[in-house]
Amino acid sequence: MKARTVYTAILTAAIAAGTQAQAQFPVMQPPQHQPWDDASLSPDVRADMVVKELTLDEKIQLLHGPGWQAMFAPPGSGAAIKFANFIPGFPRLGIPDLQMTDSVEGVSGVGPTGRYATALPSAEAMAAGWDPSLSYETGTMIGREVRALGFNMSLGSGIDLTREPRDGRTFEYKGEDPLLAGTLAGQELKAEKAVHLITDLKHYAVNDQDAGRFTVNSVIGERAMRESDLLVFQIALKDSGAGAVMCSYNKVNGTYACENKYLLTDVLKGDFGFKGFVVSDWGATQSTVKAAMAGLDIEMPGSESFGEPLKKAVESGEVPLSRLNDMVHRILRTEFDAGIVDHPPQPHSPNVMRGFEVAQKVEERGAVLLKNAHSQLPLSAASIQSIAVIGGHADVGVLSGGGSSQVSPAGGNAVPPPPELAKNPLAIFLVSVYHRSAPLKGIRAKAPRATVQFDPGTDPVKAAALAKSSQVAIVFAVQHESEGMDVPNLSLPDHQDALIEAVAAANPHTIVVLETGGPVLMPWINQVSAVVEAWYPGIRGSEAIANLLFGDVNPSGRLPLTFPENEADLPHPPVNPPKADAAHPAPNLPGFPPMVAKVMQIGPSFDANYDEGLKVGYKWYDAEKKPVLFPFGFGLSYTSFAFSGLSVTPGDTTSVTFTVKNTGKRGGVETAEIYASLPEAAGEPPNRLVGWTQVDLAPGASKQVSVPVARDRLTIFDVPSNSWKLVPGEYVLRVGGSSRDLPLQQTVHF
Numbered sequence: 001m002k003a004r005t006v007y008t009a010i011l012t013a014a015i016a017a018g019t020q021a022q023a024q025f026p027v028m029q030p031p032q033h034q035p036w037d038d039a040s041l042s043p044d045v046r047a048d049m050v051v052k053e054l055t056l057d058e059k060i061q062l063l064h065g066p067g068w069q070a071m072f073a074p075p076g077s078g079a080a081i082k083f084a085n086f087i088p089g090f091p092r093l094g095i096p097d098l099q100m101t102d103s104v105e106g107v108s109g110v111g112p113t114g115r116y117a118t119a120l121p122s123a124e125a126m127a128a129g130w131d132p133s134l135s136y137e138t139g140t141m142i143g144r145e146v147r148a149l150g151f152n153m154s155l156g157s158g159i160d161l162t163r164e165p166r167d168g169r170t171f172e173y174k175g176e177d178p179l180l181a182g183t184l185a186g187q188e189l190k191a192e193k194a195v196h197l198i199t200d201l202k203h204y205a206v207n208d209q210d211a212g213r214f215t216v217n218s219v220i221g222e223r224a225m226r227e228s229d230l231l232v233f234q235i236a237l238k239d240s241g242a243g244a245v246m247c248s249y250n251k252v253n254g255t256y257a258c259e260n261k262y263l264l265t266d267v268l269k270g271d272f273g274f275k276g277f278v279v280s281d282w283g284a285t286q287s288t289v290k291a292a293m294a295g296l297d298i299e300m301p302g303s304e305s306f307g308e309p310l311k312k313a314v315e316s317g318e319v320p321l322s323r324l325n326d327m328v329h330r331i332l333r334t335e336f337d338a339g340i341v342d343h344p345p346q347p348h349s350p351n352v353m354r355g356f357e358v359a360q361k362v363e364e365r366g367a368v369l370l371k372n373a374h375s376q377l378p379l380s381a382a383s384i385q386s387i388a389v390i391g392g393h394a395d396v397g398v399l400s401g402g403g404s405s406q407v408s409p410a411g412g413n414a415v416p417p418p419p420e421l422a423k424n425p426l427a428i429f430l431v432s433v434y435h436r437s438a439p440l441k442g443i444r445a446k447a448p449r450a451t452v453q454f455d456p457g458t459d460p461v462k463a464a465a466l467a468k469s470s471q472v473a474i475v476f477a478v479q480h481e482s483e484g485m486d487v488p489n490l491s492l493p494d495h496q497d498a499l500i501e502a503v504a505a506a507n508p509h510t511i512v513v514l515e516t517g518g519p520v521l522m523p524w525i526n527q528v529s530a531v532v533e534a535w536y537p538g539i540r541g542s543e544a545i546a547n548l549l550f551g552d553v554n555p556s557g558r559l560p561l562t563f564p565e566n567e568a569d570l571p572h573p574p575v576n577p578p579k580a581d582a583a584h585p586a587p588n589l590p591g592f593p594p595m596v597a598k599v600m601q602i603g604p605s606f607d608a609n610y611d612e613g614l615k616v617g618y619k620w621y622d623a624e625k626k627p628v629l630f631p632f633g634f635g636l637s638y639t640s641f642a643f644s645g646l647s648v649t650p651g652d653t654t655s656v657t658f659t660v661k662n663t664g665k666r667g668g669v670e671t672a673e674i675y676a677s678l679p680e681a682a683g684e685p686p687n688r689l690v691g692w693t694q695v696d697l698a699p700g701a702s703k704q705v706s707v708p709v710a711r712d713r714l715t716i717f718d719v720p721s722n723s724w725k726l727v728p729g730e731y732v733l734r735v736g737g738s739s740r741d742l743p744l745q746q747t748v749h750f
């Protein structure tokens with residue numbers, strides 16, 4: 001079947017599903033008073049009352065998302081993409097439809113419906129703020145837009161830890177540390193729940209590369225998993241009260257995540273005490289009885305493992321009625337708990353201006369100043385006469401990441417793709433979408449008296465000539481990342497390294513602004529004077545970047561993941577999925593109709609061995625004593641800070657007290673990071689993040705702060721006893737401005 005035909009078939013199915021969903025929209029109000037309307041009853045009691053009213057068919061219906069969503073539809077195709085993420089409710093009982101939308105960086109994909117949603121900076125940029133209160137504010141904004149657009153369930157946040165920085169979804173996640181990512185996601189979803197949404201954490205678990213995501217088997221030790229990849233979910237769940245957890249496509253230690261009893265029942269519902277429901281990623285259900293008995297509660301499209309096959313399994317007793325009722329109970333109790341029954345969304349136009357403000361704030365807090373030789377930045381609007389702005393389509397917009405998290409670009413893609421690419425069935429992954437927020441415009445607005453000229457950067461000789469005739473050159477360098485594939489390496493694509501080298505050779509005042517999903521290599525780092533990591537900057541990228549470059553905002557972002565010096569320093573070479581051939585056929589994945597499997601080039605199963613174990617991210621570089629380009633937790637400011645007076649009081653909650661002083665000439669925010677080295681007997685990597693705080697200080701001001709470190713942060717997971725243990729011995733607590741700059745330390749005993 002030709003690609004075009006495949007695409008049309010998928011699209012037709014999606015539009016049909018969308019139309020069906022829209023018929024149910026807006027969410028129906030309960031027609032009459034029902035006993036479970038009594039909000040003073042507990043969610044569990046209310047859920048049980050409804051379960052008793054449901055027929056077998058109704059129960060089965062609640063566990064299965066009908067129709068494959070149009071995830072392959074290119075922007076502007078007219079498909080009602082996100083309305084297909086839907087499970088019909090029970091109008092006769094006042095139980096609403098479940099209307100789901102992706103929301104990792106704002107409500108995604110609603111553009112074709114003619115609606116609007118704020119495009120936030122990438123999740124990685126949000127994490128780089130290290131600011132739980134900003135995560136809460138962002139969650140409130142996302143939640144309000146999700147509801148304004150008529151949805152009652154959000155499909156964010158993504159919290160897979162960055163073990164493999166070439167993962168194409170790095171931009172959708174929150175870095176490499178479980179405490180940082182778990183805390184920030186916890187606050188974001190707590191806020192979404194507070195505005196009455198069912199929230200979701202994904203992708204559970206160890207979904208750490210996207211190349212071959214349907215067939216990869218993540219091989220990992222139990223202790224390593226519990227202390228990193230699963231711990232991040234444990235922390236985020238505790239803080240957020242999230243109602244759903246999305247199981248991932250991959251296998252973990254030989255068993256698909258969505259039918260993995262250890263992950264879903266033993267750990268999530270058992271050890272973590274999770275009372276909500278497990279929803280499959282789209283097409284990730286590979287079995288009926290095995291998945292249901294392992295703990296999967298809802299199957300989303302396009303597999304048909306639940307629905308009729310589940311009904312038969314219940315009738316035959318292979319899936320006991322008690323388990324079926326548990327599945328249904330979990331969904332209904334979550335609906336009551338989140339308040340979507342008592343407070344159904346009332347669709348209206350989202351508050352655009354509020355969304356824009358939050359997007360700008362996230363970028364201003366999340367952009368990381370990586371280098372600033374001779375105080376090249378901030379630029380002085382009063383004295384600068386000429387600026388060359390080069391590359392990255394900075395004349396029209398800012399880049400974003402591709403896939404299901406893609407927020408539709410307001411006004412269309414600022415850099416329209418070539419027609420053949422736009423028609424590709426995988427366009428949603430392949431097309432680089434630029435939001436219409438042009439950095440060139442923001443820079444011109446800051447320096448109205450200067451000559452600001454743009455060069456596209458396609459010819460390094462021309463770009464260098466413009467740079468030479470300008471006082472300052474600002475190169476915008478871009479790297480597109482997308483769900484569904486990994487980046488081939490950590491180098492900037494399309495010869496941008498050569499461009500930066502040519503410009504830097506022509507002008508000693510060269511500033512590089514990076515719009516990347518994660519870390520990139522910088523062979524030119526010693527030749528440029530300043531580097532700003534702007535991530536994917538979102539709909540107010542232009543204003544935020546200009547504010548940072550000209551000093552209206554003092555940079556305060558900190559890296560949520562390590563930038564390695566070179567790829568050989570990573571724990572592994574890339575693990576590329578093998579292609580299917582006669583000897584190695586693709587497995588039969590019921591989640592994927594053969595035509596979809598073919599378009600996606602699904603091959604045979606393969607292993608990704610995470611044998612670095614506990615040593616995720618900075619823990620790897622520290623343990624292996626490898627130099628890095630920029631360490632975890634690093635970020636410069638236009639001012640400077642000093643730390644002093646550490647005093648650690650050990651206890652059930654250990655109190656870490658110290659003073660931070662602003663020793664420079666500008667006000668600024670410092671992130672004070674606390675790391676612990678455990679006793680040698682614990683067998684841990686050298687340092688782990690155990691807490692942090694942020695201090696906003698005027699020039700010359702200082703502040704004493706106390707940061708509580710909970711006992712849990714110092715424990716290790718003991719596999720034989722399936723419990724967390726504090727290893728007796730010497731603990732060194734260190735404090736400073738990055739994982740590799742920790743001037744204060746004190747040893748305590750437990």
Ligand code: BGC
Nearest residue numbers: 069071102155202281282404
């Ligand atoms: C992605 C999920 C997403 C789902 C629904 C899948 O392809 O992996 O992150 O929530 O689609 O859009």
